[in-house]
Amino acid sequence: MRRFVLIAVPFLWLLALFLIPFGIVLKISLSDVALARPPYVPQFSWDEGIRAFLSQLDFENFAFIGAGAIVVTVVAIALLAAVAFPVYGLVFRRFFGGGLKALSIRSLIAAVVSVVAGILAVVIVFAVISFFFPSVVSLLEVDDYLYFQAYLSSLKIAAISTALTLLVGYPMAYGMARSPNSWRPTLMMLVILPFWTSFLIRVYAWRGILSQEGYLNQVLLWLGVIGEPLTILNTNTAVYIGVVYTYLPFMILPIYAALEKLDVSLIEAAEDLGCSRSSAFWLVTIPLSRPGIVAGCFLVFIPTLGEFVIPSLLGGSGTLMIGKVLWEEFFNNRDWPVASAVAIILLLILIVPIVLFQRNQQRQAEAGG
Amino acid sequence: MTQTVFAPWTDPAAKPLIRFRHVTKRFGDFTAIEDLSLDIYEREFFALLGPSGCGKTTMMRMLAGFEDPTEGTIELAGEDIGAVPPNKRAVNMMFQSYALFPHLTVRDNIAFGLKREGKPKDEIHARVEEMLRLVQLQKFASRKPHQISGGQRQRVALARSLAKAPKLLLLDEPLGALDKKLREETQFELMDIQEKTGTTFVIVTHDQEEAMTVASRIAVMKDGALMQVATPSQIYENPSSRYVADFLGDVTILEGKATKLGDAYEVHWAEGQPPLRAKSTLALADGAGCHLAIRPEKVEIHGEKPADDNVLRGKVIDIGYLGNISTYHVQLANGQTIRAQSFNTERDTRRAFTWEDEVWVNWTENCAVLLDH
Amino acid sequence: MSKLSPFNVVSLTLGFVFLYLPMLILVVYSFNESQLVTVWAGFSTKWYGELARNEAFLDAAWVTLRVAFFSSTIATVLGTMAAYVLVRGGRFFGRTLFSGMIYAPLVMPEVITGLSLLLLFIGLGMDRGILTIVLAHTTFSMCYVSVVVSSRLVSFDKSLEEAALDLGCSPAEAFRLVTLPIIAPAVISGWLLAFTLSLDDLVIASFTSGPAATTLPIKIFSAVRLGVTPEINALSTIMIGIVTVGVIIASISTKRAKVKAEADERLAQRTE
Structure with a gap:
């Protein structure tokens, strides 16, 4: 009985506030937009019965x-x-x-x-x-190619910014793993601290830096590197910078965890067997930190795909990302059925990386015993 | 004055404390225990011995109440305890990991079970002090488990499980985490405490020396079945099967065919080697296949051929020097190796025999154990 | 691994400059006299004063704190239950669905979670306000709590609970007297995580809040969209300051605990 309550309470909570809402999204995505409250048809009613209700649902929005x-x-x-x-x-x-x-x-x-x-x-x-x-x-x-472009552009932005994050994050994780034992907790704290700070504020900080008369342009003009202020804010470049900045801890932590476990004697053995420093790095360190790299990449890629805050604060009107499109469709156009269809497709796309990520984690857990 | 030997298992009138009756335990498709019956008597120090996965831990967990038998019944003092949950059983367990509560002091750990019974405070206090004295940990009573050494933790775990004065104490590999020297000392302490408290102990171990040292009786287990249940000396000297002979101590096992010869058997075991004589009460048909088990310490090694029975000729190929004893591996002409042990009673670096020496080994007909195929 | 090469030093230095410089600039310019954020015009704390007089921000902050407190507390209870069920519950009908529902919100884009909850609340005819935000935040943060707590439970020696049962505890007593005190640090960090997530959340709150209740992130977002303002800089500085102090206190206390554990270890060895 006690066990039943223990299971039932969180289970029912999630059913009611996670699964059922999701079913509603699915249902609305198959409905038609209408000038009504709520702004879609059909509404379910017991008088007409389930069959009549179901017959009104269609894939029109998905086709759209x-x-x-x-x-x-x-x-x-x-x-x-x-x-x-x-x-x-x-x-x-x-x-x-x-x-x-x-x-x-x-x-x-x-x-x-x-x-x-x-x-x-x-x-x-x-x-x-x-x-x-x-x-x-x-x-x-x-x-309407808008949505198609938005999905593709989301994939592109997520992929490029994941690669950039890896490029910035790996050397940092590597440096942390090679630093003296006594520094490591402090370095860890320094990586985690931004994570606890408001996401919104961290993105906002870059608006001041990247704008036309922002700090970056001021410095570059003062140095004489450029003659004209650069336009970075409201472009995809600003979005890349924002993603790298905000998701960097997600990349560093798994890679650092993998590198920290790495036994120094493996590198020494590789060098003993005739590897140079750099080939030991490519042949031993990189392959052994691969689970960390894969985990880090997914941890950046998956949330970036549905990101809303970064493209809307740093990106411009030309930055198409699906999270932003969904938001606008819902709040500005009030087209709930289309917004729901956009959400369903976003989720379908996410299934592939999520499954791959789960498999990577599982393999890592098995290898770890 | 009659000093009776403690051996209730030989007394048909004695009532066992624990009774396994045709117990089977399955986990899904896997059968951990198969139709097992066993009696354990009051005040016994009973050892369940076997390799990992033989079902000994499952037996113990069924006694504690963490697992239920799939078939059969388990009785404690004549009562079926199948439906009694672990917290209602007069059985306590000492866990392999000790399972000391890290957030409680040594004293609170020991008092934990007593407090659950709702006894008066001063009674609990007195009992805890008594337990602390028993395991000599008075000085460390207010430390936390991670502030004491491994050996001390082991004693806290013992004190905690004994505090409620259970009818039966279960010990799951109690000394597994200690180093060899401490383990040997602790074995004797355990026996002392068992005697003082008069509690029935059931110990699970994979260490045959430990079982031999502490137990009044040992049950050797294999694949969920009992192979032999007997006193340590019976198990060592009269193993009932090749498996038991091999599992406990060092042994050379020869395979052959037996022929009855008076009160003994003659075992023909290899072409070109003399037959070996062994006394046995086994009833074997002539020419029946059998095993002959010979303990190395029973084998004598000679430089010249002795005029006894059971003499084999060979060559020393390996010597293991252990300080107190040396083990010689003597290879016979047919390739079979016989192990012989001799005590190094003299302080002499020179050994009597060395590699490649031509030697004779022999043993008396009482020393070899004849085993059914 | 040890011994830092020059490359390591450079990459660490540049990396941390990249991580901290933007926040540092934010903090410095919050003390700027000028209305123009990018031009330095002398030290002043006047924007903090402005902020303190801004009723809208104060209201929003109060709403946010209340939402965060209630949602993280409920989420901690539910998340701990869920973690316990997942790690110790054995098999039950719908276990796969249950664990799926626990992990899915972690990877679900916030826009989708927000949208689906909003559609539910509308379907139920609920007025959107503090209650709906609390429900929404509880749902997604309980999943984070359960991940944190279950990772602690997995490494938890099961025989501790069995020992408690063996010594006469009922299962409920075993949980209260043994399990809970031991997993308490994980439960607390789960609560802190849930609290922070709730404080921080913009997207889900935007979907589930009504005109009656606006949270601080929503307020900041609508202000920021219009441009950089010194007032937001001041607010950001306060928030960064609180987090920094919190994280430093936490890391000092972990360090203390570590030093103490090492001392205990030595003590244990001395008593051999």
Whole structure:
């Protein structure tokens, strides 16, 4: 009985305030916009019955925002990655005799080959599918490309800013892991402190720095590096900076955790066996910190995809991000059904990275015993 | 004055304290305990011995009430305890990890169980002091568990589980976390405390020396079944199976065919090697397959051929020097190795035998144990 | 690993400058006399005075604190229950769904959580205000609490609870007397995390708040959209100051605890 209460209370809470609301979003995404309160039809009523209610639901909103094209694109990207990564490893092992050497001409060749193989696979798969099911092609016809562009641009912004965050975060995590034991708690605290500070304020701080007459331009003009103030605020560049800045702790912490566990004697063993400093780094340190890198990248990529605050404060009218589009659709256009459809598609897209992230975490937990 | 030996298991009128009756325990598809029956008597120090995964911990957890038997019943003092939850059983357990409450002092840890009974304060206080005295920890009573050493923690755990004066105390690998020397000392302390308190102890261990030292009886377990239940000396000297002989102590096992010869058997075990004689009460058909188990300390090693039975000729291929004893590995012409041990009674760095020496080994017909196939 | 190379030193230095310089500028310019944020015109604390007289901000701050307090407290209770069920509950009907619902809000974009809750509240005909924000914040922050608490519970030696049962505790007593005191630090950090998340949240609060209740982040956001103002700088400085003091106190106390643990360790060894 006690156990039942223990389970039931949080369970029912989540059912009522997480799952059911989500069902409502799904339902509204299949409804039509109307000048009413609430502004959509059909409304469910017991008189007409479930069948009549269901028959009024349709996929019109999804067609309107180009959901088919978006899903097809995401599937294509996933397929490309699924083919390219194994091919890259295969090319390396089969043709380069497994002689690992990062950042060489050989890895470049392998990369090109694997990307070409991935693209070929995508083309073949879609050719075959559209041959047997010609209706698939019509999915790509979209009423309003705004949403399609917003999704693609969100993916692009999330990917680029994740890469930039990694570029900034890895050397920091590496430096932290190599610093003396007595410094580490302080450095940790310094990384975590911004995380506890208001997200909004941290984003806001950059408005003052990046604006036309902001501190950055003042400094650069004073130094004589530039003659004209740069336009950074309200562009995608400002969004990248904002994402790197706010999500940096999420990247550093998992990488640092992986590097800290790394046994120094492994590096020494590699050097003992004839590696140079740098090849020991590429062949031992990087592969062993890979779970941390993967975790960090997902921790940045996933929330960035649905980000609203950063694009709306730092990005301009040209910065299309799906979180912002959803917000505007809801608050400015009051088109609830379309906003709901946008939300559903965003969630569908997120499923891929979330599942990959979960798998990475699980493997790490298993490896950790 | 008649000093009776403590051996209630030989007395048919004695009532067991614990009775496992056809107990089976399954976890999903895995059978941890298979149709097991066992009696344990009052005041016994009973050891469950076996490798990890043999089901000994499951037996203990069933006694404590953390697991229920899938089939069969467990009785404590004649009562079926199947439906009694752990907090209502007159059974206490000392955990392998000690499970000392880190937020409570040594004193509060020991008093924990007494307070649950709602006894008067001064009674609890007196009992805690008594326990602290018993395990000699009066000085450390107000420390927290992480402020005392491993050996002291072990004693706190013991005191805590004894404080409620349980009918039965369960000890799950109680000495596993201590180093060898401390472990040996503590074994004797445990026996002392068991005798003083008169509590029935059931100990789970995978350490055969520990079981031999502390226990009045040992149950050797394998794959959820009992292999042999007997006193330490019976188990060592008269193992009932090859498994038991091999599990306890060092042994050389030869395989052969037995032929009855008076009150003994003659075992033909290899081409070109003389047959070996062994006394046994086993009833074996002529030519039946059997094992012959010989403990190394029972094997004598000679430089010249002795005029006894059971003499084998070989060559020393390995010597293990342990200080008090040396173990010789003697290889026979057919490749079989016989282990022989001798005490180093003299303080002499020179050894009687060295590598590649031609030697003879022998043992008396009473010393080899004949085992059924 | 140890021994810092020059590269390590440079990357750490630049990294921390990048992390802290923007906040430092914010703090410095909050003491600027001028209305123009980017031009320095002498030291002044007048914007703090302005802020103290700004009723709208004070109201919003009060609403935010109340929301954060109630939502984090409820979330801590629910999240601890959920963590206990997940780690110790064994199997039950709908366990997969349950753990899915616990982890999903962690990765769910805030816009979606906000939108779905708003649609629920409208569907139920609830007036949007403090209550709806509390409900919304509780829902997503209980998941964070349960992650923090369950990671503590996983490393918690189960035999401690069994020992309590063995010594005569009922399951409820075992939880109250043994489990709770031991996991208390995790529960407290869960509460702090939930509190901070609630203080910080803009998106979900924007969806679920009504005209009657505006939280501080909503207020800041609408002010910031128009541009950088010295008043917001002053407010930011106060918030940064509170967090900094809190984190420093927390890290000093962890350090103290560590020193004490080391002393205890030595004490334990001496008594061998």
